[in-house]
Amino acid sequence: MMNDAVFFIVLLILCEIFESWWQHAPTLGGVLEKVRHYYHIDIFVLLLMHPSFWLVLFIFLYQGGRGTLLSLILVMKAADLAFKLWMVRKIDEGALSAEFRGMLSVPLSPWMPWINVVIYPALLAMALTG
Template identity: 30%
Template sequence: MDSIIFLFSLFFALELFESNWQKSDTLYGLLDNNYQVYKKNIFLYFIMNPTFLFSLYLAITLNNFGFWMISIIVLKFLDISMRLNVMQKIDKDEEITTLVPFDINMNIYLRYMNILIYIPALTFALFL
């Protein structure tokens, strides 16, 4: 049980890390933060998004391939894929307003939406 709590706490800390390095006041600012890391190195970009790999690690080591764990992995995969797609289009000098037509303000709920979604899902995956 202690190891599960440790893994859960580590997942929470990694989610906070992801939220904080991407932090910005607007959606375009968030995309710019992602693009700055993507521009440096694609591998650095994946390292800066550790919860996808950690989710895979949890699923394999805990032999947990239930609905909730697979949902976390699929959502994280789609999230990273979508952001990489946007980064590639920005790299090709496409206008950001054609990709994302509106720039919304990132309030605290949007900024930490990943924690509000993934932590309860991980709780269900580990304890149900």
């Protein structure tokens, strides 16, 4: 079981690095533009560009669908993806307020796009070893 946990944690780290790499931008608006690009190619391409979601879903099912922390990670990953999709739709509709559009141009901290590489694997480690 410990070998499985280490394997899944390392795999999740690699998935999170990939996601942070392709989404990396100086502002939230830049991140959403990258997401929007893949969304307009095809929604399934965008979903495939989030391998950590699919990995966490697999781990959740592999563990028998039990575990509060695994459920939390899955809900957080799903909410992140749903929020991005919602934001892209609102941008396409032109339904964002001027204040909100202004927030999209605020610079992100250099560590902000990479925090998922630490948080999700740490939560997964706690879920699989606890």
